[in-house]
Amino acid sequence: MLIQSQDCNDYDQLASDQSLIDVMKHCLNTCIKPAASGVTYVRWGKKECPKGVELVYTGQVGGNSNSNKGGGVNYLCLPNDPENGKSLSRDNDQLFGAEYQTGSYHKPYEMTSNLFNKEVTCSVCYQRKRSTVLMIPGRKTCYKGWTFEYTGYIMSDYKDYSSKEYVCVDKDAEAVDNKTGDENGALFYGVKTKCGSLRCPPYTNAVDVHCVVCTK
Structure with a gap:
């Protein structure tokens, strides 16, 4: 044969x-050629990717308004070169720009104080050498066997507003530009812990929450 x-x-x-x-x-x-490998992740709060990681695109963060009661709950990393759609006549405004609400009461410790009311930037990163990406809340360092990408703080909308996801915003976060408009929309507040059902120790009450993005 x-x-x-x-x-x-x-x-x-x-x-x-x-x-x-x-x-x-x-x-x-x-x-048989091996399939292309790699993972993508959003680096919230930064225009660039970590050194050695490919930038897919940079943009600004968008999301649903803090005052809307329904609709989407996740933040989006919107590219700076959109291909815009046609006019939609029905009233369903859901995609707003995101602003940092990092005043003195809601600013994570290491973040700069000059981001208040400025728009949130983001970048989509492609790590060719990895197959899995993991965001670990409550830590600044990766576990053994994982590769560090960036560290920051857990942020989300304010607890009395519409629900949003938790995202890991870079500790050295920056703004889209120097514009300060206080236009609200989707908002980014620092998140703090509340002991009770959250066990303390090992956690500590009323502190900001670190996070780290790791790949493997």
Whole structure:
């Protein structure tokens, strides 16, 4: 019997099963190209990716208004070069720009104080050398065997407003530009702990929450 495979040499099947197995192994090793690997993640609060990580695009954060009672709850990293759609007549405004609400009461400790009421930037990053990405709340460092991407603080909208997801905002966060408009929309507040059902220790009451993004 003759075994043929594209881009491989032809081989005569020999009598033994082992010979057939050897031929199959050869074709698998030489003819099948491995699939492209890598992972993407959003670096919230930064226009660039960490050193050595490919930038897919940079943009600004968008999300649902803090005053809306329904609709989307996740933040979006919107590119700076959108391909805009057509006019929609019905009233369903849900996509607003996001602003830092990092005044003296809601600012994580290490973050700069000049972000208040400025728009939140973001970048989408592609790490070619990894296959899994993990955001760990409550930590600044990765566990053994994981590679550090960036660290920051857990942020979300204010507890009395519409629900939003928790995201890890870079500790050295920056704004889209120097505009300060207080236009609200989607908002970013520092989040603090509340002991009770949250066990303290190991946690501590009323402190900001670190986070770290790791890949493997």
